[in-house]
Amino acid sequence: MYQEKILITSSGVLIGFFCTKLYDLYKNYRDKRNLKRCLLEEIHLVRQYLLDTRSIYENKLERKVDYHCGDYPRQLEFPIYKYHYADICLSLSYTQRASYQIIYSIVTELNDFYPVFFRKNCNDDNCENVCFSKLSSSYISLREAIYWIDNHISHYRQPINKEQIGQDIDELRKEVFEYLENIGDSNL
Numbered sequence: 001m002y003q004e005k006i007l008i009t010s011s012g013v014l015i016g017f018f019c020t021k022l023y024d025l026y027k028n029y030r031d032k033r034n035l036k037r038c039l040l041e042e043i044h045l046v047r048q049y050l051l052d053t054r055s056i057y058e059n060k061l062e063r064k065v066d067y068h069c070g071d072y073p074r075q076l077e078f079p080i081y082k083y084h085y086a087d088i089c090l091s092l093s094y095t096q097r098a099s100y101q102i103i104y105s106i107v108t109e110l111n112d113f114y115p116v117f118f119r120k121n122c123n124d125d126n127c128e129n130v131c132f133s134k135l136s137s138s139y140i141s142l143r144e145a146i147y148w149i150d151n152h153i154s155h156y157r158q159p160i161n162k163e164q165i166g167q168d169i170d171e172l173r174k175e176v177f178e179y180l181e182n183i184g185d186s187n188l
Contacts, residue, residue: 035080035088039100040156042080046107047149049076050142053110057139062183067131072118075111078104099152099159106145113138136180143176144169 053073060067081104089097117138122131147168152159 032088032091035084036091038080039085039088040153042078043100043103043149043152046076046078046103047146047153049073050107050146050149054139054142054146057135057142061132061135061139061180064128064132064184067117067122067135073110073114075114076107078107093158095158095160096152096156099148103145103148103152106141106148109141110138110145113141132184139180140173140176143172147172 056071056073059071081100085100092100117131117134151165151168155161
């Protein structure tokens with residue numbers, strides 16, 4: 001009788017322990033899956049924002065005046081990446097991690113460019129050409145960020161294929177340089 005009570009108590013403790021561990025594993029899996037989904041949704045929002053920013057850039061590049069007046073892009077925040085990326089980065093593949101880092105480094109570069117360029121008037125004698133050149137360089141980065149996001153969304157499991165990406169980036173740069181040449185950039 002005494003051994004039976006010990007056996008029942010021990011069994012209850014072990015079953016409780018295993019159930020708790022299983023629940024913790026499931027909860028951890030579910031949380032990481034939700035964070036991955038939220039990170040991908042954030043990428044979609046960044047893409048839409050960059051497409052809107054592209055329209056602003058193209059409008060300013062084509063008009064070649066009023067670079068510092070009118071609409072300008074706002075800095076973009078990405079809270080899921082900023083606060084939760086470290087929680088899930090080990091559960092992502094190498095190519096996914098590399099792709100996220102490339103995307104967010106370009107977006108951070110663009111964020112750093114906005115206040116420097118759009119909020120300060122140019123005091124250079126050759127302001128139109130200097131501003132056009134700076135905006136053109138940033139436009140190239142913007143288009144590359146959009147490409148990386150589209151690539152990440154299309155090939156979520158393995159977003160980086162070096163051969164294909166190298167070829168695609170070369171084609172994108174060629175397209176962008178042709179666009180810039182057509183609107184009159186002689187500095188590139």
